[in-house]
Amino acid sequence: MDLIDPELTLSQFEALPPEIVAPLCEATATDLRDWGQRLLDAVAGDDPDAIRRARHSLKGLCGNFGASAVMRCADGDLQSADARARFHECIEATIATILALAAPLIPQ
Amino acid sequence: MPGTPLTRYTVPTPVAIAIEPADSAAQIALLERRLARAEAARAAAEDLLEQKSRVLAAANTELTARKESLSTSLERRTRQLLDAQRVAGFGTMLWDIRSRQLELSPQVQVMIGLEPGSAVKTYRSLVRRLLREDRRRMLHWMNRELLAGLTNGRCERCEGRADQAQTGSCEESLREYRIEVRCPNGDVGDDVRSLCVMAQFQIDSQCRPVMIFVTVQDITRQVRADNEAATLRARELQRLQDLEKLNEELLIAREQADIANDAKSRFLAMMSHDIRTPLNGVIGMLSLFDESTLTAEQKRTLALVRSSGDQLRVLLNDIIDLARAEAGKLTLSPGPTNLVDVLTDGADFWRHLATEKSLSLEIVLARDTPCWIDADSVRLRQLIDNMLSNAIKYTSEGGVMLKTRVLPQRRLRIEVVDTGIGIPAHRRAELFTDFSQLNLLGSEPGGAGLGLAICQRIIEVMGGTLGVDDAGRGSCFWFEIPVAEIPVPKRVANPVVRSFAGPDGRTPRVLVAEDLATNRIVIEGCLRKLGCEVRVVEDGQQALTAVESGDAYDLVLMDMAMPVMDGPEATRRIRALQGALCDLPIIALTAFTRPEELAPMMAAGANDSVAKPIVIEDLYRAMSKALAFPVASGNAHRFINSSH
Structure with a gap:
């Protein structure tokens, strides 16, 4: 399964004014890391509301880029250290892929 | 010697x-x-x-x-x-045309009821041995057919030319004449014996007929068999006609039943719609209660009323679906569907219920699960929802797992495995009938028993199958459907970019309430492309404040789930404002797409909704609709859509 949907991501970027592509990438990276961590904290704290909230926000974020791999990890069991590590790796890989796709569209 | x-x-x-x-x-x-x-x-x-x-x-x-x-x-x-003649029921006769004398073989004599050696010398005496009703026919055959070919004792065809006769080429001499006649059968009571008589001329060297050689065959058994077969055929034909008549009656009865059923389905659907509309109003009004002012008892009562209202709405939706299925109007609207999204959305929706019961809810997707398929996403989600809700409802400990498996011949199997009470094998068939509740030991009553029956009908329309297996501990509900994997849908690379402009050249002012920075940037970018003035806030409270501040906004795009104050609450409060502000168009932004999921926002007073991820064309379409609607007096203006 691909990390993101490249066509959707590109069409998303291309539909926006070029000057906001870079801020969008930064915001995406920040949001993904932030809400990913919130989800892990909520799972660790066994807080169902917080888990639901975090998953919902991540879903909203990932939907912009078809980032189904992150969603798949988020929906899985995140109790073990291995699973949490994989989740982190998945988020970082997704961010890297989005940045790589966006790079040519960012005005110099 | x-x-x-x-x-x-x-x-x-x-x-x-x-x-x-x-x-x-x-x-x-x-x-x-x-x-x-x-x-x-x-x-x-x-x-x-x-x-x-x-x-x-x-x-x-x-x-x-x-x-x-x-x-x-x-x-x-x-x-x-x-x-041989006796065994074969076969005999011969020779009839001398000139002398009119007959010579019968013994077998023929037996056939016509004479003792062998009896004297039947003339043709007429032979004819008298036949049944009375066949005699005239036999004479007619003899005189008109057999002898008609002969004129003055000569072959009419060759007119007695010897050369033809000698070479045996005279067709008249070779032609066979045939008749079937009956005579009394002395052996078998009053039964008759059927005879097949075949005659052929024998001619002299001048092609003059001198003898008629006749074979007589006893065809009683054959005729009897033919008669019996004809009787059977007649009976069968009669039976067939009876069946056809019965079939026609059944068709008429079925048509009448269909008409009655249609009427019932229409009645049910209309009644359900008519009930659903005020029910939505009731449920919507319930959400307007400010719970902070209620006592604990009032809150419990309100929760009970809400729960009952939700159950009633689910039941009505099921009845409408069932009525539609029975009327054959359950149709699919296939299109590009992100299967992974449908599965995860479904799981997300039911996760809170699973969590409340301390159940785990996991999704396990097979590695080769297709991402994009051509399917009806709404119906697919309905199936997932039904199976997940059942699994959670009937499981008190352990968990529920949503799994996919890719089968040969482009079929996809989706399983919902639970650790619940399980279903005895002998009662599984009852699951798929309308209004079926198994009432198993340890199960909680609830629902109308329509869910799986509707699922089965949907899956049938999809060309798939639905079933349930024993999962060791609990049950495994599954369905298999044919799926066509499709490439990631191509999006319009350069969509037609439109913008809004008022008649005075003014552009609409849009307030966006969204807590996620990424989404704020995306929405703001889209709105700027559409020629809007944009102000972005991060939660419902800020949105309410912005509206109350007196800034003249033409539209609010409101996220549903936000910290501090969520979308439904902010919408309710805006609708409760005094003057024209309460009529401000509000469009909900949400990743939720099901009516039930959108219900709180719509009940709070949102005009419309746009699904996330935001697609500029969808946003434009919803905004066009909302902005074309006259807003409150004093702030009323229509925006004209123009392309450039």
Whole structure:
């Protein structure tokens, strides 16, 4: 399964004014890391509301880029250290892929 | 050789000879010599005669033996022929046309009820042996058909030309005439014997008919079999006609039943719609209660009313679906569907219920699960929801797992495995019938028992199958459907970019409430492309404040789930404002797409919704609709959509 949907991501970027592509990438990276961590904290704290909230926000974020791999990890069991590590790796890989796709569209 | 006299040859007596006295001695001598020669000749002749007699006798003996042999052979063959005729129920007749005499074989005599050797010499006497009702027909056949080809005793076709007859080319002589007649059958009570009579002319060298050779075959069994077969056919035909008549009656009854069923379905659907509309109003109004002002008892009562309202709405939706299915109007709207999204959305929706019951809810997707398929996403989600809700409802500990498996021949299997009470094998069939509740030990009552019946109908329309297996501990509900994997849908690379502009050249002012920075940037970018002025806030409270501040906004795009104050609450409060502000168009932004999920926002007063991820064309369409609607007086203006 691909990390993101490249066509959707590109069409998303291309539909926006070029000057906001870079801020969008930064915001995406920040949001993904932030809400990913919130989800892990909520799972660790066994807080169902917080888990639901975090998953919902991540879903909203990932939907912009078809980032189904992150969603798949988020929906899985995140109790073990291995699973949490994989989740982190998945988020970082997704961010890297989005940045790589966006790079040519960012005005110099 | 007995009975065969031989021909005897007798030598004639010597004649008297006159002798003269004068030369008597010489003459005597001469006579004696002559006599001696005559004696010798007679002896030789007698020898010859004796020899010939012996030869003739031998020849006679041989011929007699041959004749006897032939006669014996002929007798044997005649007997064989007669035996064969008897065994085959077959006989022959010869009718001499000139003498009008008949010669019947013994078998024919038996067939027509005569003792063998009885005298039936004429054709008319033969005809009298037949059943009365067949006699005229037989005579007619004889006179009109059999003899019609003959004129004045000659073959009409060749007119008696001998050459043709001799070469056997006269077709008239070769033609066969056939008739079936009946005669009393003395052997079997008053039954009749059926005979097939076939005749052929025998002609002389002048092509004149001299004889008619007739074969007679006993076809009683065949006719009886034919009659029985005809009777059976007639009965079968009658039965078929009866069945057709019954079928017609059934069709009419079915049409009437269908009409009644349609009427019932229409009635149900209309009633359900008519009930659902005010029910939505009731549920919507319930959400307007400010719970902070309620006592604990009032809150419990309110929760109960909300829960009952939700159950009633689910039941009504099920009834409408069932009525639609029964009316054959359950149709699919296939299109590009992100299967992974459908599965995760479904799981997300039910996760809170699972969490409340301390159940785990996991998704396990097979590695080769297709991402994009051509399917009806709404119906697919309905299936997932139904199966997940059932699994959670009937599981008190452990968890629920949503799994996918890719099968050969482009089929996808989706399983919902639970650790619940399980279902005995002998009761599984009941699961898929309308209004079926198994009431198993340990299960919680709830629902109308329509869910799986509706699922089955949807899956049937999809060309798939639905089933349930034992999962060791709990149950495994599954369905298999054909899926067509499709490439990631291509999006319009350069969509037609439109913008809003008022008649005075003013652009709409849009307030966006969204807590996620990424989404704020995306929405703001889209709105700028659409030519809007944008202000972005991060939660519902800020949105309410912005509206109350007196800034003239034409539209609010409101996220549903936000910190501090969520979208439904902010919308309710805006609708509660005084003056024109309460009519401000509000469009909900949400990743939720199901009516139930959107219900809180719509009940709070949102005009419309746009699904996330935001697609600029969808946003434009919803905004066009909302902005074309006249807003409150004093702030009313229509925006004209223009392309550039």
